[in-house]
Amino acid sequence: MSHDTGADVDELLTMSRPELDRLFRAGHPGETPRGEGRGTVLTARGARVSKAVAALARLLAWQGKVFDRDGGGLRNRVTPFGIRAIRANVYQDESLLDGGECIVLDYSRTSLVAHWIRDEIRQVGPHLYLGIVYWGRRRILNFSLHFAGPNT
Numbered sequence: 215m216s217h218d219t220g221a222d223v224d225e226l227l228t229m230s231r232p233e234l235d236r237l238f239r240a241g242h243p244g245e246t247p248r249g250e251g252r253g254t255v256l257t258a259r260g261a262r263v264s265k266a267v268a269a270l271a272r273l274l275a276w277q278g279k280v281f282d283r284d285g286g287g288l289r290n291r292v293t294p295f296g297i298r299a300i301r302a303n304v305y306q307d308e309s310l311l312d313g314g315e316c317i318v319l320d321y322s323r324t325s326l327v328a329h330w331i332r333d334e335i336r337q338v339g340p341h342l343y344l345g346i347v348y349w350g351r352r353r354i355l356n357f358s359l360h361f362a363g364p365n366t
Contacts, residue, residue, distance in 0.1 A: 221339045223254050226358050227265050231258040234356050235311065238344050243306055243315045244337030246285035251343065251359030253278030253291070258356060279319070279359060288319060300325050302333070309334050310348060319345075335359065 221237060229237065234256060255271040257264045277291040280298055286305075289298040301324040309316040311334065319333035330350055335343040341361040347354050 221342060221344075223342070223358050223360055226256055226338075226344065226356075227254070227268060228261040229256070229258060231356070234258055234344065237338050238309075238336055238346060238356075239312050239314070241336030241338040241344055243317050243335075244343070246304060246306075246317055247279075247281045247335075247343065247359065247361055248283055248285060249361065250280045250291070251278045251361050254358045254360070256344075256356040256358060287324070300328050302328075309336075309346075310351060311346060311353075317343075333357075 226234070226237075253272070253276055254268045255276065257267045259267070274294060275292060277296050279288045279290050281288045281304065286303065288302050288304055290300040290302075291297070292299050300321070302319040302321045303324055305318055305320070306315055307318045308314065310332070316334040316336050319335065321328040321331045323329075325331075332348045333345050334348070335345040338344045343359040345357045345359060347357065
């Protein structure tokens with residue numbers, strides 16, 4: 215039985231934080247992604263504002279994440295040039311949101327600039343993951359990662 219909700223990135227951009235939380239809770243860890251995921255910042259501020267912020271963030275700062283072939287780590291694609299930087303360890307653990315299983319993107323031992331950041335992701339659609347960014351234990355924003363095809 216699939217746990218995918220069928221959500222897509224455009225739909226995620228229209229959701230409020232409570233709606234994103236409900237979707238995250240309904241998601242499942244899925245397989246650890248492999249390869250490049252296109253990132254979208256989700257501000258939960260309404261479709262028009264969210265789409266503008268997401269486009270600006272992708273253009274200037276963050277394009278997504280590139281997961282290692284073995285699934286044990288990743289690098290973020292940052293700057294307008296898509297430089298691969300800001301490494302994280304990747305593993306399954308309990309979510310800070312609800313205690314359920316999720317995939318953790320942990321920067322605490324891999325990055326000087328982001329050592330206080332922890333991302334959590336769950337699969338919410340085919341090739342689509344919904345993420346939460348924490349600064350320590352404080353939530354700061356949501357994001358999505360969309361992969362072009364099977365995570366093989």
